[in-house]
Amino acid sequence: MRGTRPPMGDARLQIRVKGLEPLERRLDRALLSIGSAPNADVRLASVAPQWAIVRVRDDGVEIRRVGVPGATRLAPGESVTLGEVELRLEAPGAVEEDVGLPVEALAESLSGAEAPEEALALLVDGLIAATGAETGAIILRKVAGYEVVAARRADGRPLAEAAELLSDTLVTDVLEGTSSTLRLQDLGAHARYGSVASVVALRLSSVLCVPMRLGPRVLGAIYLGHHEPRRGFSDAQARDLRVLASMALPLLAQLRRPRVAPSALDAVVGESAVMDAVRDLVERVAPSDLSVLLLGETGTGKEVVARAIHGASLRAAAPMVALNCASVPESLLAVELFGCKKGAFTGATTDRVGRVEAAHGSTLFLDEVGDMPMPMQVALLRVLEEKAVTRVGENEARPVDFRLVAATSKDLDAEVAAGRFRKDLLYRLRELAIVLPPLRDRDGDVLLLAQLFLRQAEAQLGLRPRTLSAATQRALERHPFEGNVRELRAVMRRASILCDGGAIAPEHLQLGPQLGPQLGPPDEAGEASPEELLPSDAPLAEARDAFVTRYVQAALDRHDGNREAAAAALGISVRSLYRYLNG
Structure with missing residues (x-):
């Protein structure tokens, strides 16, 4: 032109x-x-x-x-x-000192606080001090509308005009994704933003507003403002603020959910629709005494959900009692569950309280209940029906009052059909069932959980804060995570140790070869090679999108049109599979 x-x-x-x-x-x-x-x-x-x-x-x-x-x-x-x-x-000859933010010190404020509200308030205070800004705020995007969760002036006073931010064109442009990051000076003369409510009410001269992104979604924004005309925000400050925004994502995700029991449901982390459904069931069933059966693959977080149910129940004052049925030898399981009398067998040198009796007034969590031997199933069913337990070697039945939550990675209906599990016990366990989705079906949750586990590892191991590079984020989203949340936690702990710099790279994850399907030669897989997808002078973005679409279609063809199987093989959700197929 x-x-x-x-x-x-x-x-x-x-x-x-x-x-x-x-x-x-x-x-x-x-x-x-x-x-x-x-x-x-x-x-x-x-x-x-x-x-x-x-x-x-x-x-x-x-x-x-x-x-x-x-x-x-x-x-x-x-x-x-x-x-x-x-x-x-x-501008011609313009030179600006590019001073960044003390990311490590500010990140410590996120991990040192006891509640997400406190952590975000400390972050705003730290950002105001580090940048010299006169005002600062963190805005939370909710299902309907927005909420200011922390707002301060430089002198520590609350920002009375914070409500003005919710209707500002400037802030809504960031929250709605119209602008990814806004760093503006001489705001009064700006054609679009010069007359917005916060600029006028707060007499702002310059603004830095950064979105808090989880994949394509914007969960909130961090907002900083200067009054003095000659002061502004540097490129390095904008860059470092984006890093801190990603670190604060797990806190913002907690605040986006209704908090019926602040210490109970916070551990059930996830922004995907399937996890919203899980939390809804937990909130509904927790106050009751219904027996709950948790179903899902290994590593999906069944014990975390069990503790959330207990923590949101009327029995939360007493500690939950847990037992993994698969970890105890069959010969000892009766003693672990029901206790024993001194002298009942060789080695029984004292009276012993079993897990059922210890859970009186509380919740008993039986993990891997599908591995319980048939004789123990009969004994457990009798305890549930009579609400009493008899220790091994005794004749006296002791009344017990407990709430039962059980979990298994097995298909118990199939186990019943095979004669390995009692149907009547299954009915007692499954008064309400909650299915926990595998990580591959939780759209957007991988990066959120990765950030959370990274923050936890840094705090537990005394490490300085790190970020996830763009390549690392892509590697995490592509990996199938057959070990689910448990595998992801281990990956992030390992990466935090292996990384010496400020950003975790894909090699620090040590994910190994991807387990998704590989494109074979054209005569085997029925595909065109990458070069055949588009002319060689086509833009990279178009060629990439076309290749991905053909790659996903190839996986679908190999699974005879079964979308669930193809998505599982690719390590993505069915929703993502539809998106890739439709370009």
Whole structure:
């Protein structure tokens, strides 16, 4: 595109994309095009062929995304992040000291607090102190609307005008995904944001607003503001604030959920729809005394859910009593469950209270109940029906009052059909069943849990905070995690030890070869090779999307159209499989 040289011709537009060296382009034309097309003035392989148009004006630039309503204006010294692309306008001769944030010290405030509200409030205080901002806030996006969960002034007073943030165009642009990151100076003169409520009420001169992202979803935003005209926020501060926003995601996820029992359901972490359904069942059944059967693959967090049920119940004052039925030899299981009398057998040197009796007034959790031998099933059923337990070697029945929660990774209906499990006991155990989904079916939860486990490992092992690189996030999302949440926790603990730098790389995960299906030669798999998908001069983004679609379709074909089986083999959810197939 050609045009006359504008007055801003000596200014420069800096373009940064994650994982790539930054580009810089002098504004020597009235119009500049950005895209992956060969004829674009600025070529970026990771964006659409015609991605954006930059119009140079006397006082700055106007950026319009092709096919996206509205425009973003930048004055010299300002920057904006659109998707994965950060654009910054540098005036001629402009030099700015790029001072970042004390990420390690601020991250400690997240792990040192006892409640998520306290942690986020401490983070806002620390950010205000580190940047010299006069105001700061963290905004939470809820199912219907938004909520300010922490808001402060520099002197520590609450921000009385915080409610104004909820209706601001500036904040809603970030929360709704219109702008990824806003770092603006001279706000009063800004065409779009100069007259918004918070800018006027708080007399703001510059603002930094960063989204808190979980994959494609925005859960909230961190907002900082300066009053003084000559003060602003640096590129490094914006970069470090995005790092801290990712570290704070698990806290924000906790606050997004209704908190009936603050210490009980917080451990059931997840933003996916399937985990919302699990939490809803836990909240419904916890106050009752119904027996609950937890079903799911190994490592899906059945004991965590059992403790949440107990913690949200009327029996929460007493500790839950747990026993893994598969870990105790059959000859000792009766003693573990029911206790024994002194002298009942060789080695019984004292009276012993069993787990059932110890759970009186509390909850008894029997893990791997599907591995319980048939004689013990008969004895347990009798305890449940009579509400009394008899110790081994005694004749006296002792009354017991406990709530039973059991768990298994087996198909108990199939075990009943095979004669290995009693049908009448299954009825007593399964007054209500909760199925825990495998990690591969929990859209978006892998990265949230990875952040949570990384924070926990850092706190437990005394390590400094790390971030997850973009490549690491992709590797985590692709991995099938057959060991589910338990495997992910181990992976993040291992990575926290192996990483010496500030960002965890894929090699620190040690995930090994991916277990998804491999594309064979065209004559074996019936596919075209990557080169055959599109012409060789096609933009990278189009070629990548086409390849992924064909790859997923190949997996579906190999499983005879069974979407569930194909999704499991690829390590993705059925919903993600549909998305890839539809481009």
